[in-house]
Amino acid sequence: MAWITQGIQDFLGLLEQGDSTVVDVRTPGEFRRGHIPGAVNIALFSDVQRAEVGTLYARGGRDEAVVRGLELVGPRLADLVRRAREVAGSGSLGVYCWRGGMRSASMAWLLETAGFPGVVQLSGGYKAFRHEVHRIFAKPWRFQVLGGYTGSGKTEILRCLAERGEQVLDLEGLAGHRGSSFGHIGMGSQPETEGFENLVWDTLRGFDESRRIWVEDESLRIGSVFVPRDVHNRMQECPMVIVTVDGEQRARRLVREYAGVSDEELHGAILKIQKRLGGLRTREALQALQSGDYLTAARITLEYYDRAYQNCMTRPRPGRVWELKPMEDDPRAAAAALSSGEYGGGETERED
Structure with missing residues (x-):
């Protein structure tokens, strides 16, 4: 041979x-x-x-x-x-x-x-x-979790952190999905979970284990794929910084990201959350979408996502959590503060 x-x-x-x-x-x-x-x-x-x-x-x-x-x-x-x-x-x-x-x-x-x-x-x-x-997933990675309400620009902040030389694990980018019922819009097809895990491995193996790794706070499931259990468990154990952006700025960001991509897909995504949004608010959101009032539709859908995130944050979390003071929707400025470790000053620290 x-x-x-x-x-x-x-x-x-x-x-x-x-x-x-x-x-x-x-x-x-x-x-x-x-x-x-x-x-x-x-x-x-x-x-x-x-x-x-x-x-x-x-x-x-x-x-x-x-x-x-x-x-x-x-x-x-x-x-x-x-x-x-x-x-x-x-x-x-x-x-x-x-x-x-x-x-x-x-x-x-x-x-x-x-x-x-x-x-x-x-x-x-x-x-x-x-x-x-x-084996790689089971390592004690030094994750620094980035949290925040829907529309806070976390994905863009991660991109800016990477530009500053920080190590970034972009789970949503690898999954081809933004994580919500709207997350598939404009993202193409998703890999299967096994293929997604392999992409996560490929990213992690290039990192320096002694340095922190920024990663967005995620549920176990992103669209149709699942975050590796060991990675997700480690994320829960590691510190989190919550980026705070007011609701109006977040709604306007959603308009920039989704408006004009596919009204049909937006319509379907709103229907997916109608049970939790409520019949009246669902109809109002769909009417706003039909009339081209994307901002009103975004404001209504954020009512559901904000409640869901609030409920999630009430659960005990082993890792420490810092909350940044309210800030403008400026991902570069946020990345600079996060990279420096200053967190904008005046932040409050919360431990569960």
Whole structure:
């Protein structure tokens, strides 16, 4: 065997090499659920074919499954090599499957036979990578949680903090969702939870563990994905700073962010909260939306979100909480105060 096999730590070193390529040989469906960030999918089998081979393995044994797998892949060998040449860099080429078994070994043999230099197979496969993901999540990260009512500009403040050289974990950006019933609007499709976790891992692994990491206060669920349990639990244990912006400024920010994107989606989002907003206020919000009065619609929806946030903040929290004095809607100024640790002066400290 001319190719080499590496454990997860050495294999992940390939991601740091700009001239190396990592190939995921699992099915398109497996790849969509989650993959090593930066990997390229060159699937040996389709989802249907993998199910067929798996059924044969369970019922007829290994030999019958291997023969059927060769029948399916054999006619495509040249195409697989051509695809690998399209994506390969000048450096090493890493391959992995689910457990580091026959699929990745077969691809490694094919690529080595085709003349690719430095082919590396991941020992333990994607399963070993997922163990590494959860190992990283369990570390005692120094999160600094950023809280505040809806429309306070927390996402933009995080962006400004990153520009100032602070470490920032943007969970909503990675999730492709802003967290509320309106959170999907203008954000595109979300990854699956496993894929989201892999993106969180990819961000955390680049951080200095000795420094603080700014992260927005989130519930366990962001749209259709879930924040890793270890990360979320650690966030609850760490200090929080609440940014305070008055309701009118927050409503105007929501108008800037959502108005004109899709009235149909805004209409649907309002209907999602109608039970908590109440029938009368829901009708008034929808009428305002229909007439183009986005500011009134925003003011009404904030009634619900403000109540929800107030209820959330009454729950005991292990980490210390600081409340900033009321401030203008100025994310750059807020980021400067947060980065300096001054918190604007006159803040009140609250401990649960």
